[in-house]
Amino acid sequence: MARRTARTTGTAGAAGGRGTTKVRGARRPELRLPPLTPHGDGGALEPDGDYDALEFREADLTGQDGAGARFMDCALTGCALDEASLPRARLLDTRLTGVRGVGTHLAEATLRDVELLDARLGGTQLHGAVLERVLVRGGKIDYLNLRRARLKDVVFESCVLVEPDFGGARLERVEFVDCALKQADLSAATLIDVDLRGAAPLELARGVDRLSGAVISPAQLLDLAPVLAAELGVRVLAD
Template sequence: MARLSILHIEVSSMAKQKIDAPRVPQGLPDLTLGTWLESQDVYELGVISDCKVADQEAAKLVFDQVIFRNVVFQNVSLQNIELTDIIFENCDLSNADLSDAIIHRTEFRNCKLIGTNLSGAMLRNVKVDHCLVDYANFRYINMKQVILAGSSFVSADLYNTTLQQVYFNDSILEQAQLSGTKLAGIDLSGCQFLTISAEADDLKGCIIAPEQAPVFAALFGLIVKD
């Protein structure tokens, strides 16, 4: 009886995962946001901490060399935001509209991005570390040199996303939408999922673990027999 053949590749992917870290100086002063954010405002060289940014709508904001610590973003629309050399620590950006953002040398550490809209965004040298990113909208994102580590992407929508040097490390992709996203060279072997949405052509060259074979076989209507 024919069996699904799985190519087993030994790769030291962790050694290859090199991205540029945020260039954030030590000893930054406290930085206070204005009562009302205005489009094209520029904030730089400071720490924004222990506050709530609520009911705000602005476009093309610029943040450069800023640390956000324990900040809650509630009911905000910040389209075309530009983030360079930024660290988010213990922040909540759930349901924030950050569509068409430009994000460069930025880290999200232990943050909530549940339902966050990042559609059309461009990410370069970004790390998402131990975050909740369930139901997030990543449609048409262009990602290069990005590490997604120890995070949950349950039901996240990565439809038609461009991935280049993107590393999924010990993350949950249960019911994630990956249709239209080319996965050649992308290593999903360390991820957890029982179901996933993808097209057959998108899976060519994707690296998976042997135990994940039944999940991918199901996409082709196949049954893997023990």
């Protein structure tokens, strides 16, 4: 089961547009998994399957169909998730460690009290998904699709995100801690108490106009100045 912790991430300076008000920090899951039973059947998944207190270790789930499946108090360690089909799946009080794969399909899935640790993923489809109390720590995720997803109490820590797509998503109490955020798309996104100060680099491909509700550092403001000027139609010319 998960224990929730909440913290305040400090004060927002003038760059955040909120004076010295507190930044509401994300609540993190602290998982305490029960004794787990190894999953049999060669690691095969079933649509609408129900998996409780199971351990999937080094399982090859490539191309398997787990649409609508529920994972409760589970651990997936070192599993291959290439083209795994898990739309509308529910991952609850679950830890994924060292998973890898390209094209994992998790559209409209629910992730609640989940830890994703040291993952190596590409093209993961999480559009329309709901993420609540999720920690993503370590690893690298390329082309993460979170369009129209809802993220609440989500922390990206010590990981690399390459071209993540948050288009039309709602982000509330989301933190980026020692995290590389490269060419992110925030088009039509809604940001509430999003702390970007720990993102280095912080690169926005689109959606700089959606930064209202986010907190950035003075140094990041300087880095974003050319993008902000272009968005405002300001020409910057030397004398």
